[in-house]
Amino acid sequence: MTSIHLSDKLSKESCLDLANSEATSGPDHEPPPDSLYGWVVVLGASLMLMLAIGTTNSFGVYMQEYQHSVFPSTPASTLSWIGSLQFASMCFFGVGAGVLIEQYDPRLVGVLGGVVAGGALLIASACSSPTALIFTQGILFGAGGSCLMLPAASLPSQWMLKHRAVATGIALSGGSVGGLWMSFAVRSMVANLGWQWSLRITGLVTMAVCCPASLLLRRRIQVPKRDKIIDTEVLQNPLFVLLFFVSLFAAGGYFAPYYFMPSYAVASLQASSSWSANISSIMNGGSIAGRILVGLLADVIGPLNTLFLSLAVSTFVILAIWLPCKSLGALIAAALIYGFASGSVVSLVPVVTAKLFGIERLASILGLLFFSYTLGSLVCSPVGGALLDKYGHGTNYTPLIIYNGAFFFVATLLLGVLRLAANRSLLTNI
Numbered sequence: 001m002t003s004i005h006l007s008d009k010l011s012k013e014s015c016l017d018l019a020n021s022e023a024t025s026g027p028d029h030e031p032p033p034d035s036l037y038g039w040v041v042v043l044g045a046s047l048m049l050m051l052a053i054g055t056t057n058s059f060g061v062y063m064q065e066y067q068h069s070v071f072p073s074t075p076a077s078t079l080s081w082i083g084s085l086q087f088a089s090m091c092f093f094g095v096g097a098g099v100l101i102e103q104y105d106p107r108l109v110g111v112l113g114g115v116v117a118g119g120a121l122l123i124a125s126a127c128s129s130p131t132a133l134i135f136t137q138g139i140l141f142g143a144g145g146s147c148l149m150l151p152a153a154s155l156p157s158q159w160m161l162k163h164r165a166v167a168t169g170i171a172l173s174g175g176s177v178g179g180l181w182m183s184f185a186v187r188s189m190v191a192n193l194g195w196q197w198s199l200r201i202t203g204l205v206t207m208a209v210c211c212p213a214s215l216l217l218r219r220r221i222q223v224p225k226r227d228k229i230i231d232t233e234v235l236q237n238p239l240f241v242l243l244f245f246v247s248l249f250a251a252g253g254y255f256a257p258y259y260f261m262p263s264y265a266v267a268s269l270q271a272s273s274s275w276s277a278n279i280s281s282i283m284n285g286g287s288i289a290g291r292i293l294v295g296l297l298a299d300v301i302g303p304l305n306t307l308f309l310s311l312a313v314s315t316f317v318i319l320a321i322w323l324p325c326k327s328l329g330a331l332i333a334a335a336l337i338y339g340f341a342s343g344s345v346v347s348l349v350p351v352v353t354a355k356l357f358g359i360e361r362l363a364s365i366l367g368l369l370f371f372s373y374t375l376g377s378l379v380c381s382p383v384g385g386a387l388l389d390k391y392g393h394g395t396n397y398t399p400l401i402i403y404n405g406a407f408f409f410v411a412t413l414l415l416g417v418l419r420l421a422a423n424r425s426l427l428t429n430i
Contacts, residue, residue, distance in 0.1 A: 033220075038159030042167050044216030045152035046174030048110060051206045052090070052117060052148040053346070054178015055141070056255070057284055059083035060262035061186045062137075064276040065195055066130070067263060074130050076263075076394065077385035082130070082138045083259050084381040089142025090149055091251075091373035097150040098367025101219075106151040106363075110214025113147025114207050120144055121203030125196040137199065148210055150370075151217050154363040157354045158220040165303055165351045169295025172347040176291060176339070179258075179284035187277035221360060234365055239356050242418040243349075244372045246411050250311060250345045252376030253407030256384050257318070257338055258283060260400060261331065267395050269328055279335050286339025291347040298344075302429040303351040304419050306344065311412040313341035318405040323398065355430070356422070380407055 059082070066079045100109045120140035127133050152171060160167040182202070189198035234240045261283065262276035290310075298306040321334040350366055357365055380403070387399040423430050 033159060033161040034163065035159070037218075038156070038167065040216055041159045041218065042156050042171045044213045045156055045171035046177070047213035048114075048148045048152045048210050048217075049172055049174035050178035051202075051210050052113075052145040052152070052178075053172075053175025054180075054182045054284075055117075055121075055202060055206070056083065056086045056090070056145070057175060057179030057258055058182040058186050058280060059086060060259050060280045061183055061190065061277050062195065062198075063259055064263050064266060064273065065190050066133075068266075068273075070195060071130055075385070075389045077382055077389050078130055080259055080381050080385035082133050083255070084377050085134060085138030086142050086145070087251075087255055088374045088377040089139045090145040091142075091370035091377070093143045093146035094150050094370040095367040097146040098154075098364040100147070101151050101154065101363040102361065106155060106217050106219055107215050109147045110151050110217055111211045113144045113149075114210030114214060116144030117141050117148060117210070118144070118203040118205075118207035121199045121206065125199035125203070148214070150363055150367060151214070153350045154366050155217050155219065157350060157359050157362055163299060164354065165298035165306075165348065166292065166295035168351050169291040169298075169344075169347040172350075173288045173291040173343070175346065176284045176287035176343060180281050180288065183277045183280040183284065187274065234357065234368065237357075239418065239422065240365075240369070242414060242421065243352065243356070244369060246414045246418060247349060247369055248372035248376040249407045249411035249414065250376070251373035252380035253314070253318070253404050253411065254342055254345045255377055256381050256400070256404040256407075257322070257335070257342075259381055260384065260388070260397065261322070261335055261338075264325075264397050265328065265331055268397055269326075269331060271328055275328070279331065282332060282335040283339035286336040287343035290340035290343035293340075294344045295347060295351075298348060298351060300429075303348050303355055304415075304422060304430045307348045307352060308412065308415050308419055310341045310344040310348070311408060311415055314338060314345070315405060315408040315412050317341065318401060318408055323401045323405065376407070380404065 063076075063079060063083060066074070066082075067076055071079060097109065097113075120136050120143075123140070124133055124136035127136055152174075153168075156167050156171045157164055186198050186202070189201060193201075258280065262279045265271040265275040265279050266273055294306055294310060317334055317338045321330060321337070325331050325334060349369070350362070353366055353369060354362055384400040384403050387403055388394060388397060391399045419430070
């Protein structure tokens with residue numbers, strides 16, 4: 001399929017998207033796009049992601065505690081599976097969560113997610129082995145988190161048209177807000193109450209915040225019922241296949257700095273243990289600003305163009321700043337810039353998906369697309385941890401950083417191919 005044909009296809013889909021957005025949805029006659037209630041949906045989504053993604057983003061603090069205090073004889077590669085499976089499971093179960101959102105009330109799906117995710121952390125607090133934490137803090141939390149992440153990532157696009165990218169960025173910046181305050185909160189709770197009580201308190205807060213916030217996420221466009229449980233027709237679209245592999249490599253590289261930059265400050269630069277939380281918070285702080293400002297840029301130059309720039313900057317930070325880093329100041333700069341640039345890996349993918357495939361079945365398409373995040377996160381961080389153990393002896397992070405940078409480099413190249421396949425004119429807003 002030529003770029004001209006793909007461009008025409010995108011134009012037709014944009015018109016269909018506009019028609020769907022302006023239409024009312026059934027007997028309830030939901031408000032039109034860009035209405036005030038759309039921002040209420042954004043608020044609810046942001047609160048849900050604050051706990052779902054924020055808990056995952058702050059895992060670096062738990063990683064440092066497990067690695068140096070709780071399970072010092074356990075390899076870093078084993079412990080990294082806990083955090084990797086949090087996000088991987090969130091995306092793996094996203095296929096089912098996307099179907100549930102289309103078939104049932106998304107508010108009920110969100111409440112279910114809040115109960116399961118919060119309960120998983122409560123159960124994890126009673127565990128005494130890395131294996132048990134992998135199944136509870138990792139897989140079970142991710143299963144609940146999928147029912148929080150999918151409605152929060154997909155529904156804001158139904159309510160927004162003119163400011164879809166920035167609205168989605170604000171909603172998904174909730175994960176960075178959560179990672180920011182949760183890094184300090186977890187560090188304080190672990191130091192004063194112990195890691196078990198930190199998990200218990202976080203689990204209770206997850207239930208208390210996410211369940212009420214889920215009730216704000218009404219569906220604006222009704223999706224027709226279908227015979228197939230999972231619609232695989234989109235898998236035949238070459239644009240989806242390219243986007244799937246872009247997401248696979250981008251997600252593979254995305255979380256490794258969140259997991260290993262905090263411990264790098266302590267193990268490699270000999271900084272105090274408090275810097276594990278500081279570095280994590282700096283990355284999340286940069287990500288908050290990045291997701292909002294990058295969203296504004298995407299509304300001007302297009303989400304595909306903006307995502308390409310963000311991936312290119314992320315690649316540069318990993319290979320040109322973190323790799324040769326020998327000082328705490330350089331690591332702070334790397335954490336801040338990386339957080340700013342990489343936040344779009346999460347926030348712009350739903351917007352790009354809506355741009356390419358429309359918003360009617362966005363939840364189920366995102367569920368399929370997020371499966372690539374599962375594969376990427378399972379490959380990168382655990383293998384990076386193994387490289388750190390075997391070749392870096394726990395303190396030399398060079399093999400891990402090169403491996404991490406390679407993932408971002410491949411993602412950037414593939415997105416360039418996708419961008420040219422969609423439209424070969426580099427000046428086109430897309």
